[in-house]
Amino acid sequence: MRSFIYIIIFFAFFDLFAQLPIMSPFAVSLGATPFLAGLAVGMYSLSNIFGNIVSGVVSDRKGPYAILVFGLLATGIVLFSYSLSTGPYSLLAIRFFHGLAAGLTVPAAFTYLANRTDHSRRGKSAAVSGAFVGLAAIVGPAYGAIFASRSSVEQTMSFTGTLLAVLGVLAFFALKGQTIKKEPQSSKPLAFSDMIRNRGLLQSFTGAFFLMFSQGVLAYMLPLKVEELGFESEMSGLLLSTFGIAAILVFLLPVNRLFDKIRPLHTLFAGFILMGLSLFLLSGSSSALGMYSIMCTYGIGFAFLFPSINSLLIDSTEAESRGRAYGYFYAFFSLGVVAGSSFTGALALSADQGFAVTGGLLGAVAAAVALIEKKKRQ
Structure with missing residues (x-):
């Protein structure tokens, strides 16, 4: 099913x-x-x-x-x-x-x-x-x-x-025949304040927000950059398709077994780094070949990040509170799209400036995740 x-x-x-x-x-x-x-x-x-x-x-x-x-x-x-x-x-x-x-x-x-x-x-x-x-x-x-x-x-x-x-x-x-009978809950459902105090859920929500924040920036800025460089307008759609194809290959090829063998925080960190680096490089790229290569790397980063934030959510919840967690998770998804395009638009950034700022922001989030994890181990 x-x-x-x-x-x-x-x-x-x-x-x-x-x-x-x-x-x-x-x-x-x-x-x-x-x-x-x-x-x-x-x-x-x-x-x-x-x-x-x-x-x-x-x-x-x-x-x-x-x-x-x-x-x-x-x-x-x-x-x-x-x-x-x-x-x-x-x-x-x-x-x-x-x-x-x-x-x-x-x-x-x-x-x-x-x-x-x-x-x-x-x-x-x-x-x-x-x-x-x-x-x-x-x-x-x-x-x-x-x-x-x-x-x-x-x-x-x-x-x-x-x-x-x-x-x-x-x-x-x-x-209909696959439904699971709900047992009476033995504890009070998790409130949003409880969820953001849960380290794993907070990392998952943060990953969801910044994943779609970068998507909002791409959707807003990529057509502008393609136009500035004098390429055909269809190229922006092809670039987005390139990132999607690269992500799908990682999702479906045997490499997807890594997501069950490597800790989610490690793949989350790798995803943020690859996506941030890609956006930063995209800000300085002016060739079609270079942009297609960069979008491939961005797609690989996306493919590392998406399973990581889902695994973090699953690891941090029980079945009776998972629905509420996924509700907030995808609320952060939607909020990230709005925030990404609005943020760059409100600052009146050029396409290259928007990519550079967002790339740096994703790098900073990756560094914060690593520092928090290091403190936790100490």
Whole structure:
């Protein structure tokens, strides 16, 4: 049944990535100002945070099955409402409910997966789920851009909604017999304040935030750098696909066994270093070959970091509190995307400056993780 959960994870992220190349032009076509167009793009991530937290709480109280099915069906239904958009403000309302509904699915899916995975294989399982996320990151934007150009944004979203609704119906029947009866909790559920005092969870949340912070910077700055260098605009999409392919290879090749043999903190440190170094080098690169090589290295760093933060979360929680932890985990994911693009935009940094600052920031986070671990051992 894990294979079916991987498919759910793929389509949940497919929905996210498919909208990236089409949402801001769609908002502008409805008469949105640049500010409202940016708000329409960001509204999804903001409401997604609340959906993530609700999903985590319900997963711990009732189990992940019901909220997983509801999230898929609700997202599918909301996607059909894009055809009702008549202006920027109606689009903002739809974006809010889209992000809220979509936020219910991912934490529940990962909680379902984690609770059914042997602890000795949790790193490899996280790597395989990461491969499906990476595949969605490659396929989703291409699907969104091509489908919308040949039909319309409304039809593109409706087709995605149909896929998710069908998946929700399948999940209702396929996972119903797989549910685990919730036992009465012997202790009070972990509050957020308790979670951030848990060293492993704090490291996991920090990794999730800065992983997506760097993604937000890339999504915002990479097209600008490609344009500044005079390359074709399609190159930014190819660069992102290159990073995704490199990550998927690490996730799926036998090297993924390392994530069960090496301590998560060590692979987390390596991931931060590789990603930070890649962004720093990207700030000074001006050749196409150099940029493709750097994005390969960034993808390897991403592939080291993603399973590490998942393993840290699993190691630091019990089944009865894992849903809530995953809810906050993916809330930090969404917050990181918003913070990354907003941070560099607010400081009015150039593309090269944004990459250099973010690379240095990731290096500083890696150093902090190493110092904390060293103090702990002493």
